[in-house]
Amino acid sequence: MSAPSEPPYVITISSEKGGVGKTTLATNLAIYLKAMHEDLPVTLLSFDNHFSVDRMFRLAKGAPRGDVSQLFSGTPIEQLVETGEYGVQIVPSSDQLAPLRRELDNPQLLANSLAAAKLEGILIIDTRPDLDIFTQSALFASDRVIVPVKDAPSLENCRHIYDFFDSQQISRRPLRILPCLIDGRIHYDGPFRDPYQLLKAYAINRGYRCLEGYIAKSPKVESLQTNPEGKIYPVLTHGRQTDVHIQLSHIARQVYLDTLDKQQRRLDQVQTEQITRNRSSQNAFEKRRQAINRSCLVCDTPLVENDQIGSAGYFALGSDQQVGGYLEEECFTRLVFRYFYGAKRAIEPTDPLWDLFRESAHRSYFVLCRAPHTRNFYQQKLSFYRFDEGGLEVSHKTVELHEFEKRLLGKERSDLFPLLERTLFDPERKLLDRFLLVRKVSSDLPEEILFDHNFDHHLKVMQKISTQLPDL
Ligand SMILES: Nc1ncnc2c1ncn2[C@@H]1O[C@H](COP(=O)(O)OP(=O)(O)OP(=O)(O)O)[C@@H](O)[C@H]1O
Numbered sequence: 001m002s003a004p005s006e007p008p009y010v011i012t013i014s015s016e017k018g019g020v021g022k023t024t025l026a027t028n029l030a031i032y033l034k035a036m037h038e039d040l041p042v043t044l045l046s047f048d049n050h051f052s053v054d055r056m057f058r059l060a061k062g063a064p065r066g067d068v069s070q071l072f073s074g075t076p077i078e079q080l081v082e083t084g085e086y087g088v089q090i091v092p093s094s095d096q097l098a099p100l101r102r103e104l105d106n107p108q109l110l111a112n113s114l115a116a117a118k119l120e121g122i123l124i125i126d127t128r129p130d131l132d133i134f135t136q137s138a139l140f141a142s143d144r145v146i147v148p149v150k151d152a153p154s155l156e157n158c159r160h161i162y163d164f165f166d167s168q169q170i171s172r173r174p175l176r177i178l179p180c181l182i183d184g185r186i187h188y189d190g191p192f193r194d195p196y197q198l199l200k201a202y203a204i205n206r207g208y209r210c211l212e213g214y215i216a217k218s219p220k221v222e223s224l225q226t227n228p229e230g231k232i233y234p235v236l237t238h239g240r241q242t243d244v245h246i247q248l249s250h251i252a253r254q255v256y257l258d259t260l261d262k263q264q265r266r267l268d269q270v271q272t273e274q275i276t277r278n279r280s281s282q283n284a285f286e287k288r289r290q291a292i293n294r295s296c297l298v299c300d301t302p303l304v305e306n307d308q309i310g311s312a313g314y315f316a317l318g319s320d321q322q323v324g325g326y327l328e329e330e331c332f333t334r335l336v337f338r339y340f341y342g343a344k345r346a347i348e349p350t351d352p353l354w355d356l357f358r359e360s361a362h363r364s365y366f367v368l369c370r371a372p373h374t375r376n377f378y379q380q381k382l383s384f385y386r387f388d389e390g391g392l393e394v395s396h397k398t399v400e401l402h403e404f405e406k407r408l409l410g411k412e413r414s415d416l417f418p419l420l421e422r423t424l425f426d427p428e429r430k431l432l433d434r435f436l437l438v439r440k441v442s443s444d445l446p447e448e449i450l451f452d453h454n455f456d457h458h459l460k461v462m463q464k465i466s467t468q469l470p471d472l
């Protein structure tokens with residue numbers, strides 16, 4: 001039995017070809033493993049929509065507390081597990097996977113959730129005949145993947161599973177082919193005497209490793225699923241006289257011996273990688289935080305207190321990432337009304353227009369940049385753009401800087417001047433080619449925008465916007 005701190009050994013049964021015996025293998029393997037080692041926790045779940053696992057194992061009456069779909073929304077697996085027939089634990093199946101399939105796109109999510117959970121022993125995952133996000137998630141988390149193949153076309157399909165491992169840059173070592181539904185009546189002349197020998201040779205020829213043995217096609221085994229009682233019976237209890245019983249025992253023994261392997265479990269690896277990733281994103285966040293201006297880019301009021309960024313309303317980043325910092329809400333709002341919305345009078349925070357702007361600013365990106373073809377110092381013009389959340393232009397306005405140049409350079413400087421000096425002017429007060437992307441930030445946690453995910457999103461929008469701005 002695995003040490004208490006060790007995560008479960010995950011076995012996925014997967015094949016893109018339907019009807020090759022995946023569910024039969026997954027369900028019976030769970031029973032054989034449990035029968036071999038009574039104290040070994042064995043858990044079974046399925047991303048299939050046939051509910052075979054539930055029909056075969058579920059003891060509890062009534063609706064389950066949860067199901068497999070919740071593994072993707074952060075519910076720890078141990079809270080979803082029910083003890084079922086034959087001592088096998090199950091996570092109930094879900095009929096809500098179709099909508100979730102359209103939402104999910106990260107095959108690492110399940111592995112991360114399982115790595116953080118407190119489940120022990122062996123976890124067997126049955127999948128649909130499809131390399132959808134659920135199958136991908138299971139493959140990503142697996143120590144062992146058994147790919148049943150029954151003929152040459154199903155063997156051809158295996159390539160996609162191997163390609164998936166390569167695309168995720170994970171070792172192909174867990175993958176094993178298992179010839180299934182082998183018809184013992186078929187014999188060939190020549191070196192490969194029967195379909196098992198032939199499939200094995202095909203597999204080896206393609207560089208695929210096989211489990212030892214195969215599963216024969218057996219009318220008795222077929223009848224265990226299709227019978228007048230509408231039940232699904234295990235091979236162990238109802239098909240002991242068949243070859244399949246011996247073959248399944250043999251496979252279960254192999255799998256069990258593999259679980260004793262001292263190699264690091266896949267979920268342990270996933271957790272280590274997760275810790276490394278967290279550490280590096282924490283470092284990247286710290287670096288960004290240290291690099292930005294510590295005061296409001298407009299009024300120079302210090303915004304960093306006790307190492308926390310406080311009272312910031314907006315975040316601004318230069319398109320070349322050379323400048324960045326926060327702006328107080330009031331500073332930016334006044335500036336926008338005064339210079340770009342042409343407000344004749346000063347707008348105060350009590351004004352309904354102020355609220356209106358704040359509300360809509362949450363769904364906007366703002367850009368400040370030199371207007372095109374205005375490189376001449378005395379004809380500098382500044383464009384102000386507003387983009388929607390998807391990075392599409394909503395409006396823009398250009399103001400001539402030389403109109404207030406005297407004031408800029410004289411004693412009475414405009415509010416725009418210090419912002420430009422800190423972000424868009426070169427030392428000679430000429431507007432650079434960079435643009436400034438401004439975004440409203442959460443007032444509770446202005447740092448949020450510096451977290452990897454949000455910052456990457458900001459950069460993506462910046463990239464999209466840069467393709468829409470006219471050539472300078
Ligand atoms: N060893 C066997 N001998 C004969 N029939 C079998 C054997 N294993 C499975 N079957 C039968 O083959 C059919 C398909 O099996 P199973 O449902 O396990 O395949 P599957 O790969 O899970 O299918 P799907 O891709 O639709 O989920 C079932 O009717 C089952 O009873």
Ligand SMILES: [Mg+2]
Nearest residue numbers: 022023048127
């Ligand atoms: Mg199935």
